[in-house]
Each structure stands twice: as structure tokens, then as C-alpha cells.
Ligand SMILES: C=C(CC[C@@H](C)[C@H]1CC[C@H]2C3=CC[C@H]4[C@H](C)[C@@H](O)CC[C@]4(C)[C@H]3CC[C@]12C)C(C)C
């Protein structure tokens with residue numbers, strides 16, 4: 001073979017390899033987000049590293065972030081930064097629903113996710129014509145599943161503008177934009193009128209609130225009397241021991257890597273709900289047996305993580321992805337280890353479910 005032909009062949013093979021590596025290996029968990037499209041929300045490429053450093057220094061000591069009023073007030077802004085940094089990586093590596101669900105034998109992760117979301121609609125007894133509120137809606141995976149399953153209309157609220165745009169685009173694509181609406185705002189002070197929703201839910205979102213009373217109080221205000229509210233809460237369980245260094249490391253790791261101003265205890269949730277005026281109808285940790293572990297999806301993905309971190313490195317080198325993505329990806333990888341540890345030891349659950357009702361006689 002002539003040298004020129006050999007060079008062209010080598011170049012062709014090289015190009016094919018890059019194509020395979022980036023477009024095929026870097027394909028999305030759920031089609032729609034590819035590694036080559038990774039952005040850092042509304043942060044411009046030159047600011048990603050700085051924003052990540054700011055985020056990290058704020059949440060490095062998670063418990064301290066909620067202790068003074070001044071730092072608690074900054075939490076929503078840093079949560080917004082966090083979601084600018086992670087939203088695309090979450091969509092790429094996990095899908096459009098940013099939460100966990102118990103594994104289901106013989107069913108895919110996608111199906112298990114949907115079942116966990118439809119359970120919310122069933123608990124709320126949601127019907128066509130109902131107006132539901134999704135508190136901390138992400139890019140709207142649960143909202144679309146719940147609207148499709150129940151026939152209800154859903155309004156989602158998220159602090160992160162980039163997520164609002166992603167969610168609206170997904171709603172249009174799914175043909176659900178006439179029944180699913182997304183608003184950018186703070187769930188600690190919501191831009192909705194009193195008694196304007198038939199039902200409300202929050203899936204793994206209220207853990208970002210420095211004081212649960214504030215978000216539950218707002219949900220109480222916007223619900224109609226008799227309206228139901230379901231929440232899946234991130235909490236430490238009764239197995240957590242504050243004098244066990246391994247427990248403390250796992251919980252701090254979860255808080256740091258998930259923008260949490262300090263996890264609450266499982267036994268605090270119902271009393272906070274009562275404090276703001278709710279009746280507690282049901283309370284159950286959905287992670288308890290016979291439910292199968294929610295963390296197996298994180299564990300089974302070791303090879304996928306390795307592949308993803310390679311993809312992210314190559315894309316950063318090629319300047320397709322912004323500088324700082326590798327650091328964010330590494331942080332998420334470590335967080336996954338802490339979450340797995342939290343699940344395996346039973347000291348943490350991301351699905352402590354409460355079903356609450358605003359009393360019929362309340363204003
Ligand atoms: C409710 C919250 C988010 C829960 C989960 C959706 C996310 C928690 C940790 C995330 C991930 C960890 C490892 C990532 C991996 C290194 C990467 O290659 C692909 C994406 C991950 C799997 C990512 C996906 C989302 C999580 C599982 C919190 C924030 C309250």
C-alpha cells in the first residue's frame with residue numbers, strides 16, 4: 001500500500017474511533033442528551049471552574065451552611081449554581097428524572113422510575129382537571145409521568161432557569177406542554193396565590209431547604225383546604241450514629257456532593273408537617289424491605305462511570321466541553337460512593353414518604 005493510502009486509511013479509522021467514542025460511547029442514558037452537548041447550565045465556559053470552586057467552599061462544611069441566618073439565606077443561590085453545574089451530567093448519565101427508586105425485579109430502571117412517580121399520582125388521587133404543584137421539578141421527568149398517568153395539569157417550580165428551559169423543551173417534545181407548565185422561582189416563597197392547587201408533591205427536592213417549615217408552610221398556603229401533599233424526603237434513619245466516623249463521613253459526603261444544608265432526621269418530618277398545620281395521613285420509608293435496594297443502580301454503573309470520566313476528559317481536551325466539567329464529574333463520582341454507603345448501611349434513605357392533608361376547615 002502506498003504511504004498516502006495508508007495515511008488516509010489511518011485518518012479514516014481515527015475519525016471513526018473518535019465518532020464511536022464520543023457519539024456512541026457518550027450516548028445519553030435516555031436519548032436526548034449527549035456528551036458532546038454537555039453545558040454547565042447558564043454558566044459561561046470561562047466561569048465554570050470558578051463557580052465550582054465557590055460552590056465547593058460553600059458546601060464543604062454542610063451543617064454550618066444552615067446554622068446562621070446569613071448563610072442559610074445564600075443556600076438557594078448556591079443550589080442554583082449546583083444545578084447549573086450538574087443538570088446536563090445528570091440528564092446524560094441518569095435521565096430526565098433526578099431521583100432514586102426501589103429496584104423492581106425484571107424491570108428496567110426506567111420502568112422502576114416511572115412506577116415510583118406514578119405512586120405519587122395515586123396517593124394524591126389525581127384526576128383529569130386537577131391542578132397539581134411539583135415542588136422542585138428538575139427537568140420535569142416526574143411531571144410528565146404524573147400528568148400522563150393521571151390526566152391532571154401540573155405546574156412545576158425550580159430555582160434553576162436552565163432547568164426551566166430544558167423542562168419546557170421536553171414537555172413540548174412529549175406533547176404535554178398544554179398540561180405541564182414550568183415556572184422559575186424559589187419554593188421558600190412561591191409566586192402562586194393562596195389555595196390555588198388541588199394537590200402538590202415534592203420528589204427529593206425539599207432536602208435543599210435550610211428549614212423544612214418554610215417550604216411545607218408555602219405548600220400549605222397554596223393548597224386548597226382538603227388538598228393532599230406527598231413528599232419523598234432525604235433523611236438519616238434511626239441507624240445513624242453521630243459518634244461513628246464512618247457514618248459521619250458518608251452523611252457529610254452526601255450533603256457536600258448534593259448541595260444540602262444538613263440532612264434532617266427521619267423522625268423530624270411528621271412533626272414539622274404538623275407544626276405548619278398539616279394532618280399526617282401516612283408515613284413510610286419506601287426503601288424498607290420488601291422494596292429492593294435503590295442504590296444498586298449507582299453500584300452497577302462502575303464501568304459506566306469509568307467510561308463517562310474518560311469521555312468527559314477527552315471532550316475537555318478537545319475543548320468541546322468546558323474546563324471544570326472533569327472536576328464536577330469527579331465530585332459526582334465520589335458522591336455516588338457516599339450515597340451507596342448510606343444505602344448499604346441503612347443510615348440514609350432518599351424516599352421517606354409522607355402523605356399530608358391540609359384540613360378541610362382551614363383557610
Ligand atoms: C435528589 C438529588 C439527586 C439524586 C440523583 C439523581 C443524583 C445523585 C448522584 C448523581 C450521580 C452520581 C454519579 C454520576 C456519574 C459519575 C456520571 O458519570 C453520570 C451521572 C451520575 C450517575 C449522577 C446521576 C444523578 C445522581 C444519581 C439530590 C441532588 C438532592
Ligand SMILES: C[S@@+](CC[C@H](N)C(=O)[O-])C[C@H]1O[C@@H](n2cnc3c(N)ncnc32)[C@H](O)[C@@H]1O
Pocket residue numbers: 076079083096097098099135136137138139140141142157158159160163185186187188202203204205206208209
Ligand atoms: C434532585 S432535583 C429533583 C427534581 C425532580 N423532583 C425530579 O425528581 O426529577 C431537586 C430540584 O429542587 C429544585 N430546588 C432546590 N431548591 C429550590 C428552591 N429553593 N426553590 C425552587 N426549587 C428548588 C432544584 O432546582 C431541582 O430542580
